[in-house]
Amino acid sequence: MEKDINSLCFMCSVRCPIQVHVKAGQAVSIIGNPHVPGIEGSLCPKGAAGLSLLSDTQRVQTPMIREGERGAGKWRNASWDEAMEYIAQRLKSVISAHGGRSVAWGERTQLSTHISKTFMRAIDSPNHFTHDALCKGSLNTACRSLTGYTDPQIGIDYANTRHLVLYGRNMFEAMEVKPVRQFSRAMENGARLTYIDPRATITASKAHRYWMIRPGTDLALNYALMHIIIKENLYDAAYVKKWVTGFDALAAFVEPYTPEWAAAETGISAREMVEFAEEVSRQKPKVVFHFGYRCANHENEIYLRRSILMLNALMGSIEAPGGMFIKKGPGEVGAKPARKLTDQELPKCADIRFDKVGTPDFPLPDPAHGVAQMLPEAILKEDPYPIKALMAYRFDPLMSIADTARTRKALDKLDLIVTIDINYSDIAWYSDVILPESTYLERMDSPQQANGLKPQMFLRQQAVGPRYDTRPGPEIIKMLAHRMGLSQYFPYETVEDLVRWQLEPTGFTVSDFAEKGFVAYTDKAIWWDRDTGIKFKTPSGRIEFVSALLEDAGYPSFPAYQAPNAPKQPDMFRLIVGRCAQHTHISTQNNLYLNELVSENPLWISKKSAEKLGIYHNQPIVVSSDRYEGEMHAKVTEFIRPECVFMLHGFGHQVPFAGRSYNKGQSDAAFMENITDAVGGSPAFHETFVRVRPLR
Numbered sequence: 001m002e003k004d005i006n007s008l009c010f011m012c013s014v015r016c017p018i019q020v021h022v023k024a025g026q027a028v029s030i031i032g033n034p035h036v037p038g039i040e041g042s043l044c045p046k047g048a049a050g051l052s053l054l055s056d057t058q059r060v061q062t063p064m065i066r067e068g069e070r071g072a073g074k075w076r077n078a079s080w081d082e083a084m085e086y087i088a089q090r091l092k093s094v095i096s097a098h099g100g101r102s103v104a105w106g107e108r109t110q111l112s113t114h115i116s117k118t119f120m121r122a123i124d125s126p127n128h129f130t131h132d133a134l135c136k137g138s139l140n141t142a143c144r145s146l147t148g149y150t151d152p153q154i155g156i157d158y159a160n161t162r163h164l165v166l167y168g169r170n171m172f173e174a175m176e177v178k179p180v181r182q183f184s185r186a187m188e189n190g191a192r193l194t195y196i197d198p199r200a201t202i203t204a205s206k207a208h209r210y211w212m213i214r215p216g217t218d219l220a221l222n223y224a225l226m227h228i229i230i231k232e233n234l235y236d237a238a239y240v241k242k243w244v245t246g247f248d249a250l251a252a253f254v255e256p257y258t259p260e261w262a263a264a265e266t267g268i269s270a271r272e273m274v275e276f277a278e279e280v281s282r283q284k285p286k287v288v289f290h291f292g293y294r295c296a297n298h299e300n301e302i303y304l305r306r307s308i309l310m311l312n313a314l315m316g317s318i319e320a321p322g323g324m325f326i327k328k329g330p331g332e333v334g335a336k337p338a339r340k341l342t343d344q345e346l347p348k349c350a351d352i353r354f355d356k357v358g359t360p361d362f363p364l365p366d367p368a369h370g371v372a373q374m375l376p377e378a379i380l381k382e383d384p385y386p387i388k389a390l391m392a393y394r395f396d397p398l399m400s401i402a403d404t405a406r407t408r409k410a411l412d413k414l415d416l417i418v419t420i421d422i423n424y425s426d427i428a429w430y431s432d433v434i435l436p437e438s439t440y441l442e443r444m445d446s447p448q449q450a451n452g453l454k455p456q457m458f459l460r461q462q463a464v465g466p467r468y469d470t471r472p473g474p475e476i477i478k479m480l481a482h483r484m485g486l487s488q489y490f491p492y493e494t495v496e497d498l499v500r501w502q503l504e505p506t507g508f509t510v511s512d513f514a515e516k517g518f519v520a521y522t523d524k525a526i527w528w529d530r531d532t533g534i535k536f537k538t539p540s541g542r543i544e545f546v547s548a549l550l551e552d553a554g555y556p557s558f559p560a561y562q563a564p565n566a567p568k569q570p571d572m573f574r575l576i577v578g579r580c581a582q583h584t585h586i587s588t589q590n591n592l593y594l595n596e597l598v599s600e601n602p603l604w605i606s607k608k609s610a611e612k613l614g615i616y617h618n619q620p621i622v623v624s625s626d627r628y629e630g631e632m633h634a635k636v637t638e639f640i641r642p643e644c645v646f647m648l649h650g651f652g653h654q655v656p657f658a659g660r661s662y663n664k665g666q667s668d669a670a671f672m673e674n675i676t677d678a679v680g681g682s683p684a685f686h687e688t689f690v691r692v693r694p695l696r
Helices: 050-055 080-098 113-122 132-147 177-188 202-206 218-231 237-243 247-254 259-266 270-283 301-314 372-381 404-411 473-483 495-506 548-552 592-597 607-613
Strands: 002-008 017-023 026-032 064-066 075-077 103-107 128-130 154-156 163-167 192-196 209-211 287-289 324-326 389-393 416-421 433-436 448-450 456-458 518-520 572-578 603-606 620-624 629-637 644-648 689-694
Touching: 026 050, 050 592, 064 080, 080 103, 080 389, 080 416, 080 433, 080 473, 103 113, 103 372, 113 128, 113 473, 128 132, 128 372, 132 301, 132 372, 132 548, 163 270, 163 301, 177 192, 192 202, 192 270, 218 247, 218 259, 218 270, 218 301, 237 301, 259 270, 287 301, 372 404, 473 495, 603 607, 607 629, 607 689
Parallel strands: 103 128, 103 389, 163 192, 163 287, 192 209, 389 416, 416 433, 572 644, 603 629
Antiparallel strands: 002 017, 017 026, 064 075, 064 433, 154 324, 448 456, 456 518, 572 689, 603 644, 620 629, 620 689
């Protein structure tokens, strides 16, 4: 028997719609969902490697309980009942001694996040946090400070834009299939691309304009661009008058930041800046200054992201075809979304969070995600109170939080570490219990509410049965909750039960997703009226250049520019990091297909710098920082600025059971100092300097 199952990929966090061809109970091929406009059968390399994940003999196959020292690799297989009873008794002991607040739960945001949040509320802990904080916490804060919306609530009309401006958003490598296809077609129809990055990526090779900017000076560029746009009256005056507050204050602030001044900072000529500003002004409002994806580079990250959004506002491109839009939900057409477990009445925790979000120490970051990089310090200093247990759900603090040695030292203080994952991650290897989750092809998941110009809902449908003794995440959490005496908050036994419960208010049923994999609330794009109908969620109801959110917390809306630190020695470089098309963060390096394509990460270094240090291409080198020293291979190139070096994120795994990725390359987190944008909440991953020398 053969059939096609419409579902959702989960080889990365984008969750592209897919179609799985199943024959005799086996998944034999995966393509992009042909029913979804903009996808139409397309798939990225990671999505194509999903079959390899399914059949991987090196993934976690059964619950495991540690017997030796943490990290020693001594395990015994356990039944689900034994593993759950072990965890429940250990958690009860921790909670009895230290309270529910002593338990932290970290995860990569996913369709089951509402379930784990419910579990934490049920045990009276405020300490649920997500990987989003490490990726784009400052962007979240920046968006809320200007529009009242978070970044996932803002979309981009790639298909109709006339000019896309990317600040290190390497979209043709760290890709989302649908936006890449939409914008590629826009480029075929004359749309232009400007790309700004210290490193020349694949995206740079496709750009009409590429600026190899000095690292850390993007804010200087934007201050100068705003100076030009305002001085030359290149902005959308009617839109600004209608929808912006604080314009006069911004104009006064950027007046000293001339393009000539910025040229000295950025390495981009004043003439090029003026020509660019004039060009995009002719194309407004169908202009997008992309606010970014991973926005965790510098200590002033929130202000860079705010400046990008302000440039969009000056172009009048927010809620404009070809620009940006506020994503519309089913309420816009009188319908209802799928409900979540967090919608029910849950215990209200009175304790502050471990990361102090919502207190004077961290007033602005979003408590829905927290500030993950504060976890090691909270554990080590027991401030604001002891943390004694960590639940890690598809989240690896050892490779995602800067300063791995200090993170490991913090983990050593915990009484219990539990990992829920598909792969043998480094945190799984360092845990007390590993609970194996079924792959996305082996399970159903909660519905995905896909808000946008045309709100829709997608469903990940199970394509095949589990190959090993694994369970879906929602069922794992339900099993644990039952043993903790919390079943009343989890009104389901199976994922199918949960999905039916979630769909009840919507009027849709599971069978409605069978044909196409999604249901649509409307077939008409919803644009708000630009004269009267844009619904910004700020206190003023407008885009706030002078931000009530910032000012009320005691932070300036427009901070004076501070030049980034420069390397102090000829062998010292600013470390910058990023992604490639073949891998997702830290989770795919052991995939059979993807490992074959990119198996380790060399260090990019400029030809000019390499010659001074006597380093040649592919030579073994030693890279060191104040935190760590390790060996890599040099990638000598002309496509990176001489004051910085670059490495791919996600390598350097230390798990022998994941044999393809074991000891391949280096982990950027090991080198990095744990520095935070204290206003926005993101880490500052590009504030670490490393030394480079040949391996003698």
